[in-house]
Amino acid sequence: MFSIGVNYLSMADKTSTLSVRDEFVNLYLNNLDLITEESSELMNHYREEAIQYFRLLGIPSVKNEKYKYSKIEPLFGYDYEKYFAPKKILFNIDDIFRCDIPELDTHLALVLNGFYLPNRANKITELPNGIIMGSLAEASRLYPNMFKGRYNTLAENTTDGLVAMNTAFAQDGVFIYVPRNVVEAKPIQIINLLMSDENQLVQYRNLIVVEDGAQAKVLVCDHTLSPKRFLSNVVTEIFVGRNASLEFVKMQNEHNDSAQITHTYVNQQRDSHLVTNTLTLHGGFIRNNLFVTLSGEGADAQLYGLYLTDRTQHTDNFTYIDHAVPNCTSNELYKGILDDQATGAFNGKILVRRDAQKTQAYQSNNSLLLTADARMNTKPQLEIYADDVKCSHGATVGQLNNEALFYMRARGIGEREAKLLLMFGFVHEVIKKISIDTLRERIDDMVNRRLHGELSRCHNCLMHC
């Protein structure tokens, strides 16, 4: 059972005539003591500048080209409870949440509404092989040298008001450090739980460092555990060292009243490998910004994404790959299925700088629309300044293949089942890129059930979200 001091503030009594921007600047100013108290000096160091940028940039509107297909402002139109200290919970978290991926043995980090949930009162876990994982605020106190020079160096506070807002407000999150040459086969799993009796705005921050020659797999799962409205604004910074490799799987599984905006920044050194897999299984509104900078020669990035949306759900993936140096490779494949009135967007930007000769960059985005009302906007953006490069992009938005459907029906497979098989086949191309076998099988199963119309929540999870 957890029992942590409560420090709770509501914004409901604020005058509603203020703009969202002013509202949050005031919120910041009025609560600065609380915000800084529950965080760390190193994190606090960046707040002042960040709030100034936020004051300048505000919440991105659809006039902002980058956010053209995602209306962010209305998300802030609800009343959210905001609090600046971990909330007291009067039950054992194990009783309500158990991740059920059979045989998936992971190093587990739990985050509740943006605050790291201590593992038997330990805010930091050090594994025998030297891997450090735990609370970001705590880590910045205990390991300032690992923290400095990394935290807030990738996040773009100066161009995106949401990022600046996160830097100003985020107090905690997860820190993962994989030391030089440590190869960890067991995935490190971060489970973000959202649970509250009130609508909740959650802003937290993650920092992941995979040192030279190290190898790690990180799995991030998001779950809403209560039916309230949640808005998450999350920034994650990731450093992949020389010859290091990281597989980063993000599984988004939230209810229809939840909104999630993620900003993930990756910096890759020479000969490093990155595989990201962004799996949007369920969620009301999702916007993922993924920035990858290939800053050392021979670096390779594979970005995969899957989105399954129905009803009025919205999923928008924005990716930006910066080929900053020669001889790097990147490959992107995003696929999704949109049903009912669902909307989606994919905006894939690839920048190949003047010096980045011998770059190979491939991108493709394929979507299936199951109804005439579903809509998908796909926009590749290649900016190439080098001349000796191989780049390609392709995007398709289509319907289920009628010839294939007939072929299957002619074999006795009913129309519904045939469609499901086709849809599953369509997205499997992305799922099969997950290297963690038990996870891949589980995702297969969850996707299958999702396509059958069931909520893709885990068996053992007792919450009905």
Add this chain to the structure above:
Amino acid sequence: MLVIKDLHAKINDKEILKGINLEVKAGEIHAIMGPNGSGKSTLASVLTGRELVEVTHGSVTFNGNDLLEMAPEIRAHEGIFLSFQYPVEIPGVSMVNFMKAAVNEHRKYRGLEPLSASDFLKMMREHKELVGIDSALTNRSVNEGFSGGEKKKNEIFQMAMLDPKLAILDETDSGLDIDALRVVANGVNKLKRPDNAVIVITHYQRLLDYIVPDYVHILYNGRIVKSAGKELALELEEKGYDWIKNGDNA
């Protein structure tokens, strides 16, 4: 078993079938020959329920039931099987999942429980041997990247798995090498029983050397213009279609 009466059908307002009459009884093998574009595959499409083809007149009954009323999957469950002239590639759908779904839906229709995973794999193994299809193929996505001949073998493999009452082989011989042709034909012959029937659509006598038809029909311009015994195929091989086209269809 199958009775087609004065069948007319069109595709996009163009009449393709212009009054087909044909009866196939259990135990029989019928060959349908005829020039390109005469309507052979269209007839197969009508029998399997492809929506593109619109029946404008006539009737088709299968074991006494109105076939045209049935959805394609029901026709399959009732025992109709088409070996496609152009088998469709289905990326991402494995042969195993595809066949498992097909076999189990057939079983469900007959009120049987789904096969266990091991029984199913055993069944796959046994039938693969029949047509000499490689395991490497059945581990892939349906028809994806299969060669022309491999696709045709795969059709016969599926036929063996589903054990139909009426099999329609639409140019299954095209694309097969000489050895594969023999293997496939032997497969078909092994599956032949007094209670099932086969319609073989082909351009060549060669296949009919192995699968010997009881009747040969010539389909020309949407009509069956001549029906006779197996000797008709030999005659066609020798003379071509000109004597038919010239109206000498006595």
